[in-house]
Amino acid sequence: MIDARPSARERATPVDLVVKARSGDRDAFDTLAAGAVDRLYAVARLVLGDADRAADATQETLVRCWRDLPTLRDPARFDGWLHRLLMHSITNEFRSDRRHQGHVRTLTLEPSTADFSNAVVVRDQLSRGFDRLSPDHRAILVLRLYLGSSIEETAAVLGIPLGTAKSRLHYATQAMRTALESEERPTIEEART
Amino acid sequence: MTRKRSIEDEIGAWFTAEAPSKAPDQILRSTASRLAVTQQRRRWRPLMPAIGTWSPRLVGVGLTAALLIVLTAVGLPARLPGIGALPTASQGAPTASASGVPSSPSAGSTLSPDPNRAMDIRFPEGFDYSQAYLLDGTYGVTFEVANRTLDTQCNVVVAAQGPGALPQVILWTTLAPGSTLYSATGSATGRTETFPRGLYRFTVGTEDAIVAAASAAPSLPPSASMLCESWSLELMAR
Numbered sequence: 462m463i464d465a466r467p468s469a470r471e472r473a474t475p476v477d478l479v480v481k482a483r484s485g486d487r488d489a490f491d492t493l494a495a496g497a498v499d500r501l502y503a504v505a506r507l508v509l510g511d512a513d514r515a516a517d518a519t520q521e522t523l524v525r526c527w528r529d530l531p532t533l534r535d536p537a538r539f540d541g542w543l544h545r546l547l548m549h550s551i552t553n554e555f556r557s558d559r560r561h562q563g564h565v566r567t568l569t570l571e572p573s574t575a576d577f578s579n580a581v582v583v584r585d586q587l588s589r590g591f592d593r594l595s596p597d598h599r600a601i602l603v604l605r606l607y608l609g610s611s612i613e614e615t616a617a618v619l620g621i622p623l624g625t626a627k628s629r630l631h632y633a634t635q636a637m638r639t640a641l642e643s644e645e646r647p648t649i650e651e652a653r654t
Numbered sequence: 655m656t657r658k659r660s661i662e663d664e665i666g667a668w669f670t671a672e673a674p675s676k677a678p679d680q681i682l683r684s685t686a687s688r689l690a691v692t693q694q695r696r697r698w699r700p701l702m703p704a705i706g707t708w709s710p711r712l713v714g715v716g717l718t719a720a721l722l723i724v725l726t727a728v729g730l731p732a733r734l735p736g737i738g739a740l741p742t743a744s745q746g747a748p749t750a751s752a753s754g755v756p757s758s759p760s761a762g763s764t765l766s767p768d769p770n771r772a773m774d775i776r777f778p779e780g781f782d783y784s785q786a787y788l789l790d791g792t793y794g795v796t797f798e799v800a801n802r803t804l805d806t807q808c809n810v811v812v813a814a815q816g817p818g819a820l821p822q823v824i825l826w827t828t829l830a831p832g833s834t835l836y837s838a839t840g841s842a843t844g845r846t847e848t849f850p851r852g853l854y855r856f857t858v859g860t861e862d863a864i865v866a867a868a869s870a871a872p873s874l875p876p877s878a879s880m881l882c883e884s885w886s887l888e889l890m891a892r
Contacts, residue, residue, distance in 0.1 A: 485694055487689070491686070494682060494685060495682065498677045499674075499675065499677045501677070503673040503674055503675070503677075506674055507669055507673055512678075516677070516678055516681050519677060520681050520684050520688070523681070524685055524688050524689060527689050527692060527694060528693070528694055528695055529694075529695055530694060531695050532695055583664065583668075584668055584671070584672075587665060587668045588672075602665060603669060607666065607669040607673060634665075637661060637665055638661045
C-alpha cells in the first residue's frame with residue numbers, strides 16, 4: 462500500500478518563498494498557498510469531519526497567514542507556524558457553531574481487497590470512535606498519524622507542553638483502541654453459545 | 655490480518671483513506687479575493703534589539719529608570735510626603751460622576767469603567783474614541799448594545815489580549831449611517847459586514863483574544879492593532 466501521507470521533506474517549504482511573501486510579494490504567497498492548501502484542507506477535513514467547515518477553516522488560515530506573515534521571525538519555521546494557524550481556525554470553527562456537528566459519512570468499498578468486509582467494518586469503527594473524540598484529541602491524532610509530525614512538533618503546533626501532548630495522544634489512541642475492541646467483544650448471547 | 659497492525663498504523667491508514675487528496679478550487683479563489691483587501695501586518699521589531707549585548711549593570715540601571723518613570727506616571731510622587739498630598743476628607747473623594755469617565759448609554763450596571771487600564775489600539779483618522787470605556791468581564795460574557803439609544807449607528811470595540819485573557823476594552827462612538835463594521839473570527843481582517851441600525855449582541859469568546867473595530871465612515875478602513883495570538887468574535891444580529 463502506498464502511503465499517501467505527506468512526508469516531512471514534501472512539506473518543507475522553500476525559505477526564500479517565505480521571505481518574499483513575508484515582504485509582501487503576492488506571487489510568492491500564492492505559490493506558498495497553492496502548495497499548502499491541499500494539506501491544510503485535508504487536515505481540517507479530518508479533524509472537523511465536514512467539508513464546508515474545513516473549507517472555511519482553510520481559507521481563514523490562508524488569509525491570516527498572509528496578514529500575519531510579517532510577524533514570523535524565522536522563515537524556516539513556516540510549516541509549523543502555518544499548522545498552528547490552522548489549528549486556531551479549526552478551533553474557531555468548532556466554537557462558532559457547536560450545533561453543526563452531524564454529518565453523514567460514506568464508506569468506500571474496496572472490492573479488490575481480500576478482506577474488504579473486515580476493512581469496512583474497521584473503518585466504520587474507527588470513524589465512530591473518532592467522532593466521539595474531543596476536538597483536541599482529534600487534532601493530536603491527525604497531526605501525529607496523518608501529517609507525521611513528531612510529538613515535539615505537535616506540542617508546539619498545539620501550543621501545549623510536551624507532557625500534555627504525550628498524555629493527550631495516549632488518551633486519544635486508547636480511546637480509538639477501545640472503539641475497535643468494544644466492537645470485537647462478543648455479546649453475552651454469543652459468549653454463552 | 656488487518657487487526658494485527660498497531661493501532662497507530664490502523665488510524666494512520668484510515669486517515670490516509672479518508673483525507674481528500676485535493677482541496678476545492680473555491681478555497682484559493684475566495685482567499686485571493688479576500689487578500690485583495692487584506693493588508694499585511696507591519697513587521698514586529700524589538701524595541702531594544704541589542705539588549706542581549708548589554709551588561710547586566712546597564713540593564714539594571716535601565717530597568718530602574720523605567721520603573722521610576724512608570725511610578726511617576728501613575729502618580730506615586732503625589733503620595734510621597736513633601737511632593738504631593740493625599741486628598742483630605744474636606745476636599746472630598748472623587749465620585750464616579752466626577753471621575754471624568756462618562757457612563758455608557760446602554761450598558762447599564764454590567765459595565766465597570768476602569769480608567770487605569772489601557773491597551774494599545776490605533777484608530778483610523780476620523781475615528782471618534784472620546785467615549786472610551788475600559789471594563790473587566792468574565793468568560794463568555796455577553797454585551798448587549800442597544801444602539802437605538804444613539805442617534806446614529808453604534809460602534810463597538812471589544813478586545814482581550816492573549817488566550818485566557820478577559821475582555822478588556824469596549825468603546826462606543828457614533829458612526830455615520832451605512833458605516834462598515836469589520837469583524838473577525840480567527841482573523842482581524844475576517845468577515846466584513848455592514849450592519850443596519852438595530853440591536854446587536856456581541857458575544858465574547860471564552861479563550862482567544864478578541865478584537866473588532868468599526869470605521870467612522872463607510873470608506874475608511876478600521877485599524878485595531880494588538881499583540882495577540884489570535885482573534886475571535888461572534889456577531890449576531892437580532
